[in-house]
Amino acid sequence: MPKQVDHDERRRLIADAVCALIDEQGLEAATLRDVAARADVSMGAVQRCFRTKGEMLQFALAHIGHQVTARAHARLRAAPAQSPASTVGHLAHEIALLKTRHRAQARTWLAFLAAAAVDPALAAGLRTSYTDLETLLTDLIADAVDTPDPAHHAHTLLALTDGLTAHVLIGQRTPAEAEHLLHAHLSRLWAHPGE
Amino acid sequence: MPKQVDHDERRRLIADAVCALIDEQGLEAATLRDVAARADVSMGAVQRCFRTKGEMLQFALAHIGHQVTARAHARLRAAPAQSPASTVGHLAHEIALLKTRHRAQARTWLAFLAAAAVDPALAAGLRTSYTDLETLLTDLIADAVDTPDPAHHAHTLLALTDGLTAHVLIGQRTPAEAEHLLHAHLSRLWAHPGE
DNA sequence: CCTGTTCCGATGCGACCGCATCGGAACGGC
DNA sequence: GCCGTTCCGATGCGGTCGCATCGGAACAGG
Numbered sequence: 145m146p147k148q149v150d151h152d153e154r155r156r157l158i159a160d161a162v163c164a165l166i167d168e169q170g171l172e173a174a175t176l177r178d179v180a181a182r183a184d185v186s187m188g189a190v191q192r193c194f195r196t197k198g199e200m201l202q203f204a205l206a207h208i209g210h211q212v213t214a215r216a217h218a219r220l221r222a223a224p225a226q227s228p229a230s231t232v233g234h235l236a237h238e239i240a241l242l243k244t245r246h247r248a249q250a251r252t253w254l255a256f257l258a259a260a261a262v263d264p265a266l267a268a269g270l271r272t273s274y275t276d277l278e279t280l281l282t283d284l285i286a287d288a289v290d291t292p293d294p295a296h297h298a299h300t301l302l303a304l305t306d307g308l309t310a311h312v313l314i315g316q317r318t319p320a321e322a323e324h325l326l327h328a329h330l331s332r333l334w335a336h337p338g339e
Numbered sequence: 340m341p342k343q344v345d346h347d348e349r350r351r352l353i354a355d356a357v358c359a360l361i362d363e364q365g366l367e368a369a370t371l372r373d374v375a376a377r378a379d380v381s382m383g384a385v386q387r388c389f390r391t392k393g394e395m396l397q398f399a400l401a402h403i404g405h406q407v408t409a410r411a412h413a414r415l416r417a418a419p420a421q422s423p424a425s426t427v428g429h430l431a432h433e434i435a436l437l438k439t440r441h442r443a444q445a446r447t448w449l450a451f452l453a454a455a456a457v458d459p460a461l462a463a464g465l466r467t468s469y470t471d472l473e474t475l476l477t478d479l480i481a482d483a484v485d486t487p488d489p490a491h492h493a494h495t496l497l498a499l500t501d502g503l504t505a506h507v508l509i510g511q512r513t514p515a516e517a518e519h520l521l522h523a524h525l526s527r528l529w530a531h532p533g534e
Numbered sequence: 535c536c537t538g539t540t541c542c543g544a545t546g547c548g549a550c551c552g553c554a555t556c557g558g559a560a561c562g563g564c
Numbered sequence: 565g566c567c568g569t570t571c572c573g574a575t576g577c578g579g580t581c582g583c584a585t586c587g588g589a590a591c592a593g594g
Contacts, residue, residue: 170457172367176582188542197582251456258453260509261446262365267509274511300499300520303506307498310505314455314462316469317494325495336531371552383572392552 155193158183159207162200167248171255174201202269205256208249209273212239216280228288229334232301235284236326239277240305242312242319250309257306278302289337297333304329350388353378354402357395362443366450369396397464400451403444404468407434411475423483427496428525430479434472435500435521437507437514445504452501473497484532492528499524 161183165174176197180187194200219238223231241250260267281298291297308322317325356378360369371392375382389395414433418426436445455462476493486492503517512520 168457170454175580177580186543188544191583192541254453254456257505257509258449259365261449261505262363270509271511274506274509296520296523299506299512299516300524303502303512303517303520304495304499305502306505307500307502310452310456310501311469311494311498314452314465314469316466317498321494322498325491325498328491329495332527332531336527370550372550381573383574386553387571 151193154185154189155203156207158185158190158193158200159204162204163208163252164248166204166255167251171201171259174204176200198265201259202265205266205269206272208252208256209269212241212249212253213273213276213280216277220280220284228284229330232281232284232288233327233330235281236301236305236330237323239281239302240309240322240326242309242322242326244319247313250313254310254313274302285333289334291337297337301329301333346388349380349384350398351402353380353385353388353395354399357399358403358447359443361399361450362446366396366454369399371395393460396454397460400461400464401467403447403451404464407436407444407448408468408471408475411472415475415479423479424525424529427476427479427483428522430476431496431500431521431525432518434497435504435517437504437517437521439514442508446508449505449508469497480528484529486532492532496524496528 158179161179162174165178165182176187176190179200180190183190190200194203216235216238219235220231223234226234241247241253256266256270260270278295278298281301282295285291285297285301286294289297305326308317308326311317312319312322353374356374357369360373360377371382371385374395375385378385385395389398411430411433414430415426418429421429436442436448451461451465455465473490473493476496477490480486480492480496481489484492500521503512503521506512507514507517
């Protein structure tokens with residue numbers, strides 16, 4: 145058995161480079177050459193890992209989707225003792241990617257979201273992550289309040305976080321304002337859970 | 340005075356072509372050549388109207404932004420007799436661009452939104468439209484319910500519509516589902532306007 | 535050491551990009 | 565009819581793109 149490399153690990157390395165470039169200059173800046181340079185590998189290596197550029201982007205989308213959902217799951221595991229309501233709050237805050245620390249992920253996510261509007265393959269990848277997050281939120285909301293349709297509130301909450309994140313990214317809201325709006329929405333949810 | 344053309348009218352014609360291409364294939368499909376072909380003018384004519392491609396995109400953004408806000412204003416003028424609450428509902432529905440008829444505008448809007456995350460000039464253009472819509476909604480909400488901070492609810496509502504629109508575009512929600520979620524949010528707002 | 539296999543860096547290709555240039559068509563003023 | 569101005573279609577340029585190709589480096593088994 146000759147030279148062997150960890151293809152999956154390399155794929156993740158390249159996906160990180162893709163996301164970094166998208167964060168800084170948008171999706172169209174993720175060219176094969178620039179991605180290779182950013183990941184500090186040769187273009188040939190990138191082409192070995194992914195047959196086409198589209199395949200690379202799809203993998204990068206799944207990669208960042210997994211990062212976000214994994215962080216959400218981790219957040220849950222790390223705080224099992226809190227009340228269900230505050231858990232939902234923390235989780236929504238995490239998903240909204242409002243923290244400056246996660247601004248890069250938010251920008252990348254938004255870029256993929258727009259691309260998915262005209263690319264069914266990317267849309268399918270995004271839906272996988274969204275469905276995961278919705279399941280998570282639905283279960284939590286069902287625990288937190290007595291409502292006949294927890295999924296309804298989960299869907300609304302997810303749309304709100306996405307909208308707020310976008311508005312923060314273009315400077316229409318400050319992170320603090322978005323945080324406040326999100327908190328207020330949740331407060332109203334706990335106070336009046338009725339369908 | 341030699342040959343004269345209506346530059347503003349031509350600019351709008353080209354902007355429509357830009358938006359049509361973005362709707363169908365995304366922002367990067369709006370190349371000078373394809374835009375010219377779509378608008379049925381020569382590439383030279385496009386370059387005469389806009390010094391650079393970036394200038395063309397900015398104009399197209401302002402163009403579609405004006406279309407959306409103008410439709411919102413028109414909606415208001417057309418229905419002055421209704422209750423303030425239902426007026427807000429209709430307006431939010433209009434802004435959310437949920438109708439299949441406005442799907443093209445929604446996709447174009449989302450494409451610009453993502454681009455604005457890495458392009459300050461586009462972000463400024465978007466903020467102009469958003470601020471206009473927020474003013475509109477804030478005034479309406481102040482009329483509809485007694486709340487100490489109508490702008491707060493306007494901002495939340497706008498973020499929700501944007502998120503719902505995006506989720507519809509990627510197929511995560513059906514238009515009917517989004518419509519229902521939006522309606523439910525407004526119902527809760529009228530029932531419990533307290534800050 | 536040699537061989538067979540895996541991997542990759544370099545290079546080339548055809549296509550397309552934004553932009554600049556320019557010759558001539560179109561048309562009002564004289 | 566000629567002129568001056570405005571406009572635009574065609575063309576070319578330098579650059580970058582995604583992708584295909586290939587020679588050789590790296591390395592395990594014989």
